[in-house]
Amino acid sequence: xxxxxxxxxxxxxxxRVRDWxxxxxLNTPIDRFVGRQIENVLPSIRQLLHAxxxxxxxxxxxxxxxxxxxxxxxxxxxxxxxxxxQLIQERQLDAAVVYVDRxxxxxxxxxxxxxxxRGAAFVHADLLQPHAVLDHEETRRLIDPAEPVGLLMxxxxxxxxxxxxxxxxxxxxxxxxxxxxGLALSHVxxxxxxxxxxxxxxxxxxxxxxxxxxxxxxxxxxxxxELVEPGLAPLSAVLPDEGRSVGQDDDSLRHTLAAxxxxx
Numbered sequence: 001x002x003x004x005x006x007x008x009x010x011x012x013x014x015x016r017v018r019d020w021x022x023x024x025x026l027n028t029p030i031d032r033f034v035g036r037q038i039e040n041v042l043p044s045i046r047q048l049l050h051a052x053x054x055x056x057x058x059x060x061x062x063x064x065x066x067x068x069x070x071x072x073x074x075x076x077x078x079x080x081x082x083x084x085x086q087l088i089q090e091r092q093l094d095a096a097v098v099y100v101d102r103x104x105x106x107x108x109x110x111x112x113x114x115x116x117x118r119g120a121a122f123v124h125a126d127l128l129q130p131h132a133v134l135d136h137e138e139t140r141r142l143i144d145p146a147e148p149v150g151l152l153m154x155x156x157x158x159x160x161x162x163x164x165x166x167x168x169x170x171x172x173x174x175x176x177x178x179x180x181x182g183l184a185l186s187h188v189x190x191x192x193x194x195x196x197x198x199x200x201x202x203x204x205x206x207x208x209x210x211x212x213x214x215x216x217x218x219x220x221x222x223x224x225x226e227l228v229e230p231g232l233a234p235l236s237a238v239l240p241d242e243g244r245s246v247g248q249d250d251d252s253l254r255h256t257l258a259a260x261x262x263x264x
Contacts, residue, residue: 014207015106019078022049026078026109034206041198044253051235051253052155052186053082058239059184059260060087062228063150066262068182069095070143074127075156078106079113084152085120095119096142100133102126127156128164130172148180148263157221158188159208170221174263181263183225186235188212191255218257225261232259 012034020027020035027035038045060071064087071084076099085097097120101107110122121138133139143149151173160166174183188196193212200209219232230237236253 012206013103013105015078015101015103017206018049019080021046022053022080024078024080034203038199038203041202042195044195047253048256049155051239051256054239055184055186055235055258056084056152056154057082057087059152059154059182060084060150062260063182063184064088064091064093064095066148066180066182068148068150068180069093070147071095071097071150071152072100072133072139072143073097073152073154074100074133075154076101076106076110079110083113085114085117097121098123098139098142100125100127100139128160128169130169130176134173134176145176146178148182149177150182150184151177153183153185155186157185158210158212161209161211167217167221177263179263182260183222183263184258184260185218185222186256186258187218189218189234189255189257190214212255215257218259222259222261224264225259226264228260228262232257234258 009028010030012030016027016031017035017038019025020032021038063071073084076083084099088095088097099110099121100123101110102125104124107122107124114120114122119142121142123133123136123138125133125136127133134145153170157166157170160169177183188210190212196210196212204210215232222232234254235256235258238258239253
């Protein structure tokens with residue numbers, strides 16, 4: 001889920017609604033009201049979001065095991081437990097993390113949360129502008145393009161419209177990754193299109209329109225990567241049992257595709 005916030009607490013914010021749905025505290029009554037409306041239209045939304053966080057944890061752990069020590073997360077949302085730099089700290093490793101978000105409120109809170117944290121930064125930029133993201137001074141300070149990078153695209157490309165050419169977007173990021181770099185991607189597949197049409201009709205102005213896509217389309221974005229088993233697969237198959245403890249039998253997880261792959 002993506003969106004922008006102007007800091008007006010009298011109106012719902014996409015980031016704050018997502019925070020509430022994930023059990024956070026950085027939200028207001030209007031955000032909770034909108035969140036309940038979303039649950040009425042898309043009852044599986046909490047399970048989807050929690051499963052997305054579980055997939056993030058899985059991807060970071062796998063990339064760390066493969067020796068990756070620098071990460072770029074696009075659209076992380078408000079700071080909460082289980083952020084990438086915290087997952088790294090839990091393993092007592094030293095790695096760099098750059099978070100990228102276009103919402104100034106998210107960036108401001110992120111910067112505050114990262115005070116005193118070495119090797120991590122929030123960048124205010126739009127993921128639709130990969131050169132602005134990758135050439136940002138903070139990105140250049142923390143990430144060495146000559147070393148493998150873990151690129152995290154969790155639940156973000158599904159809000160990129162077809163006319164913005166998400167295929168070219170993914171390719172633009174991948175072109176800047178060296179051999180051994182990792183890519184983690186999750187995306188709503190076409191099986192949930194009817195539910196998301198109702199969601200879009202009610203909430204696209206706040207969150208942006210969600211675009212479910214076919215497996216063939218998503219597979220083309222991953223072309224050339226060495227995919228980790230089971231490849232591009234439903235979250236219900238990708239996540240271990242503990243990651244599927246919320247909504248593991250829900251159709252939504254079977255219609256949300258995810259993959260972890262590495263540049264050869």
